[in-house]
Amino acid sequence: MLAGHRPDRPRRVLESEVELSVTGHLDDVAERLRRGIPGTAIDRLEVLGEGDYCRAYLLNGRRVVRVPRNAAAGRALAREACLMTRIADRLPVDVPVPKTVVEPGSSTVSFSIHDAIAGTELTRELWLDLPAPTRSRLAREVGVALRALHAIDPVVGRGCRLEGVDYGARMRELRRRIYAPEGGVLPEALKSALAEAFDRYLVQRDEWRFEPALLHADVSPDHVLVDADRHALTGIIDWSDVCIGDPARDFIYLYEDWGGDFLALTLEAYAPRERERFESRIYLHYLAEQLEWTLAAAAEAAAGQGSGATAQVIGEAVAMLGRALGELEKCLASLK
Secondary structure, three states: OOOOOOOOOOOOOOOOOOOOOHHHHHHHHHHHHHHHOOOOOOOOEEEEEEOOOEEEEEEOOOEEEEEEOOHHHHHHHHHHHHHHHHHHHHOOOEOOOOEEEEOOOOOOEEEEEEEOOOOEEOOHHHHHOOOHHHHHHHHHHHHHHHHHHHHOOOHHHHOOOOOEOOHHHHHHHHHHHHOOHHHHHOOHHHHHHHHHHHHHHHOOOHHHOOOOEEEOOOOOHHHEEEOOOOOOEEEEOOOOOOEEEOHHHHHHHHHHHHOHHHHHHHHHHHOOOOHHHHHHHHHHHHHHHHHHHHHHHHHHHHHOOOOOOOHHHHHHHHHHHHHHHHHHHHHHHHHO
16 A cells, blocks of 8 residues: 655634734733633743644643634534543543633633643654564554544443534535536546545445444544653544544544555554455545545635645645545455
8 A cells, every 4th residue: 555645734724813923822821721720830831732723732841731713622622521531541542631611701611721641743754763563563552542442332422512424415515526616626537536436435335334433533643642762652632523423534644644554554453354344434534534625725725815735735635635546446346
């Protein structure tokens, strides 16, 4: 299999969002902490990073504070906090168990806070530099962790307002968009092949059936932590995208960010008897995710706004669609 690769995907900023300086960010967070948890000692506050929905900070070197960018992100943090209290002790790795704090006098989440999980991000570069037996063990540990997560009855998520994903509706919408104006970045042959793959899904053949499970939904290098000395998996962080859906969806970034070798080792530990059937669903979900990003980036570039993706980046994304489609076709052929 070909190694996956994700082009840089700039964060999309809402037009109404006002960007603050780093100092402004820190002052704002410190004030939120004082209002939300009176008496909190703030000896040191550092920027950890930011994503599409939240900014993250390290408080006093040991606690992580995440501030939502909008109300939807706040609701996601609330769902995460609710779920993690229910499942943390059922997982074989450390995971955050956040507490959400609302703005005084409102129901809006101001921030979430949890103890930091020890570890270093498991980047592809770090993984490739390790001896082969260590690489194999780490990939398998990720597979074991995902198997434990997906074995939990998803009913526990309903009480946290987690929703099931309607993949049929998503595939139908993506199929329509292939032939919309933004689909002009796709070669005609690729359009036809993608439409055929989505049509095959919508027929609901046996290869697409699955038992719904709790999903992390963003298992990527910046969310998988390892002990830098022992080279052992220590934690999986950032569960704000949690949902209920196809377990195969949790593997798409393993393919995209670490590559086919990592994915294969993970699947050996996760589902050795159903690899071909499971793998076909991984590639289908990867195609959907990659196509959605590519079409959105093309539409925004054409309008001169949004993420600012260049023609080169969009071209790389289109090429990745073609490669993943080839992998999907090989998996489906093996099922016949």
